[in-house]
Amino acid sequence: MSVQTGSSPPGGPASQRLVDRARRRVGRLLGEPNPIWIRELKQAARLARTPIILLVLAVLMTLLVASIGGIVARDIAPAKTGVILFQVFFSLAYFVVALVGPAVAANSIASEREGRTWEAVLLTGIAPGEIARGKFLAAYTAISMYVVMLAPVGALPFLFGGITAMEVVIAFLFLFLIALLSVAFGLAISSKMASLRGAILVTLLLAFPLSICLFSAGGTGLSYAAHLAWPEVPEGPPIWLPVAYQRAPLGLDYVLFLILLPIAAVVVPAWFLYQVTVANLTSESDDRSSGLKTWFAACTPVVAAAVAVPAFAVDPSERLAAILAGMCAMFSFLIFCVCLFAGDPIGPSRRVEVTWARGRASRLRRFFGPGVTRSAYLLLAAGVPAIAALWAAGHRLILAAPGWTPEIQAQQLQYFAVYALAFYVFLVGLGAFLRARIAAPLVARVLLLTLLFSIAVGPWIVAAIAGLVTELSVSESALLIAAPSPFYAFVMLDRATQSDPGSVVVAGHTAAVVWVAVGLGLLAAARSRCAALIAQREAALAATDALLAQEDEAALAAEQAAPAHPAAPEHAEPGSAAGTLA
Numbered sequence: 001m002s003v004q005t006g007s008s009p010p011g012g013p014a015s016q017r018l019v020d021r022a023r024r025r026v027g028r029l030l031g032e033p034n035p036i037w038i039r040e041l042k043q044a045a046r047l048a049r050t051p052i053i054l055l056v057l058a059v060l061m062t063l064l065v066a067s068i069g070g071i072v073a074r075d076i077a078p079a080k081t082g083v084i085l086f087q088v089f090f091s092l093a094y095f096v097v098a099l100v101g102p103a104v105a106a107n108s109i110a111s112e113r114e115g116r117t118w119e120a121v122l123l124t125g126i127a128p129g130e131i132a133r134g135k136f137l138a139a140y141t142a143i144s145m146y147v148v149m150l151a152p153v154g155a156l157p158f159l160f161g162g163i164t165a166m167e168v169v170i171a172f173l174f175l176f177l178i179a180l181l182s183v184a185f186g187l188a189i190s191s192k193m194a195s196l197r198g199a200i201l202v203t204l205l206l207a208f209p210l211s212i213c214l215f216s217a218g219g220t221g222l223s224y225a226a227h228l229a230w231p232e233v234p235e236g237p238p239i240w241l242p243v244a245y246q247r248a249p250l251g252l253d254y255v256l257f258l259i260l261l262p263i264a265a266v267v268v269p270a271w272f273l274y275q276v277t278v279a280n281l282t283s284e285s286d287d288r289s290s291g292l293k294t295w296f297a298a299c300t301p302v303v304a305a306a307v308a309v310p311a312f313a314v315d316p317s318e319r320l321a322a323i324l325a326g327m328c329a330m331f332s333f334l335i336f337c338v339c340l341f342a343g344d345p346i347g348p349s350r351r352v353e354v355t356w357a358r359g360r361a362s363r364l365r366r367f368f369g370p371g372v373t374r375s376a377y378l379l380l381a382a383g384v385p386a387i388a389a390l391w392a393a394g395h396r397l398i399l400a401a402p403g404w405t406p407e408i409q410a411q412q413l414q415y416f417a418v419y420a421l422a423f424y425v426f427l428v429g430l431g432a433f434l435r436a437r438i439a440a441p442l443v444a445r446v447l448l449l450t451l452l453f454s455i456a457v458g459p460w461i462v463a464a465i466a467g468l469v470t471e472l473s474v475s476e477s478a479l480l481i482a483a484p485s486p487f488y489a490f491v492m493l494d495r496a497t498q499s500d501p502g503s504v505v506v507a508g509h510t511a512a513v514v515w516v517a518v519g520l521g522l523l524a525a526a527r528s529r530c531a532a533l534i535a536q537r538e539a540a541l542a543a544t545d546a547l548l549a550q551e552d553e554a555a556l557a558a559e560q561a562a563p564a565h566p567a568a569p570e571h572a573e574p575g576s577a578a579g580t581l582a
Contacts, residue, residue: 035126036134037141040108044142057096058149065089065156073160082160083237089154090171090239091215096150097143097179098211102203105139105186109281110199128281132187132274139183147175170242177266182207184273191280229253229313256309264306268299285351289344289370296337297368297382303333304386308393320409323394324416324493330390331420334383335427335452341375342431342448343441347534350541373527376432383424391417412496415508419489422512422519427452429522436529459485483507484514 044050068088073081112118121131154172157163186203193199219238227235232247234240241258248254275291282288307326314322348356348370356366367374391413398409431448438444463482480503482488492508 034130034134034137035124036121036131037137040134040138041141044138050145054145054149057146058153061089061092061150061153062156064092065153069156069160078160079162082157082162085160086157086163086168086171087237087239089157090175091219093147093150093154093175094178094215094239095211096146097175098182098214099204099207100146101139101143101179101182102186102189102207103200104142105136105183106190106193106199106203107196108135108139108187109190110193110196113194114196129278131281132191132277136183136187136274136277139187140180143179143183144176147172147179164246167242167246170245171239174241181266181270181273184270184277185210188273188276188280191277226257229257253313256313261306261309264302268302271295271299284345285349287348287352287355287369289341289375290365290368292340293368293375293378296341297378300333300337300382300386304330304389308390311394311397319394319397320413323390323397323413327387327390327394327416327420330386331424334379334386334424337383338379338427338431339445339448341379342435342445344372344375344435345370346436346530347371347537372432372435372530376428376523376526379428379431380425383428384421387417387421387424408497412493415492415496415505416489419486419492419508419512422515423486426515426519426522429519429526432526433522433529436526436533456485456487459483460487479504480507483511 065085065088069081069085072084076084109118112121126134151172154168158165158168185207189203189206190199193202215238219240220236223233223237223240224235226233226240226244230244230248230253232249233244237243241262245258248258272292272295275295278291279288307329308323311319311322311326348366352369355361356369361369367378394413394417395410398413399406427448430451431444434444434448435441438447459482463479479491482491488508488511492505495502495504
């Protein structure tokens, strides 16, 4: 049936096959492009400075690469010159994309709000997701023009040799992927800011350190690991991934590290930034939580699988360190998600409940809706199995691999996993309790991070003071005082190698039990508090509805009791009273 006319399309009802539905969506995308995107493109086409900026950037990059090539080619072979120019060009192109992309995206939504045109966009009735996609496509198109203008310059290293054409093409493809993430990052910040200058300033202040850290860690840092896995990949150069795609032998490691992990590294943050943008553009009375919760439920297993991959590729003697590093990365991801959902509303608004009732929403959809208690249950339902799965996989790998002390390493992993699980349950309960007691989400998040830092560092300060008082550098009693800190799990790892761990391990397990009990207690208190607040809101809304109903009934009764006005006579005598009034 057609939505507008209620009639069936020509040829009968539309096919429900997956291929036909995909074909219809592609046809709709080509026939009815995003209106926000089209508007942004028309506005950009009227700007005379855009081609000038692109021309100046291409000329400057060409002069720089040509100058470096001329200087280096005097004393170095052409093949090495091509490699150097390849690294220099794509390193500069990376920073251009990583800094210009967020700045261009930060100009999109914040400029609408500062120019007082955002209300006009909302009055069009376009959904927040459609607006976010249109703004993203507009900013991504702009930054893609920069990459396309730099393409002829990027082909110069190929002319010197040492670099294949496929490596240059792969490097440009990764530039487009980096541009995707940078634009999504700037758009997420722009959707939260009301001022254009503030959005650009915050975006650049965050983009500078993030781009440098990612370039250093993901470039130069991972090049050494890539060289250990594939000796054909040189160690040290930051732009190593295109070379690895071309020179590394095809195998299981190739598929895991060069295909699956890069896809996860792009999809997970890009999807998160998109959901953040949509949530910031959505009204507070609407459902702003379902998208982020869907992202968390879908990406938590992906992150768990990604952090577990290195443990399968390292030597058996290094598997414990790889598994512990993966569990630390997973725990950091879960802490971030606890802070993220600490800003969830107490419960769904009346507008959301009406939408659920009209759409006959299922229990699963309601579970992913707004609500502090729902968020806490989701965090436990996704986070606890993820940590337990990493523990089980690591335990099996350690026992299956030949080693000197596989039993001791399995025991160390058990100590760490038990404490991590217990402390995670406590964090979930603490986040829910703080959000139920504090009305402002930002204050709840700041207080949660402050308490987490105090719990992690405070016991060690007390333990250090106790050690100084007893004049012992490493005192048994001082270590027992530090048992509440999550870093105490590493102390348990060290004591597990001894024949008699003593009271250190006992204190760690006792602290884990206490954390679980406190976390569940805080979660129960948060649930009770949220139920009371929701009941108060429902009572207030019911009283308001009753007053409005009484006013409507009184107005209707007054209208019915009012006498009908008599009609004026059609013909009246001139001297009569009716004629005078006429």
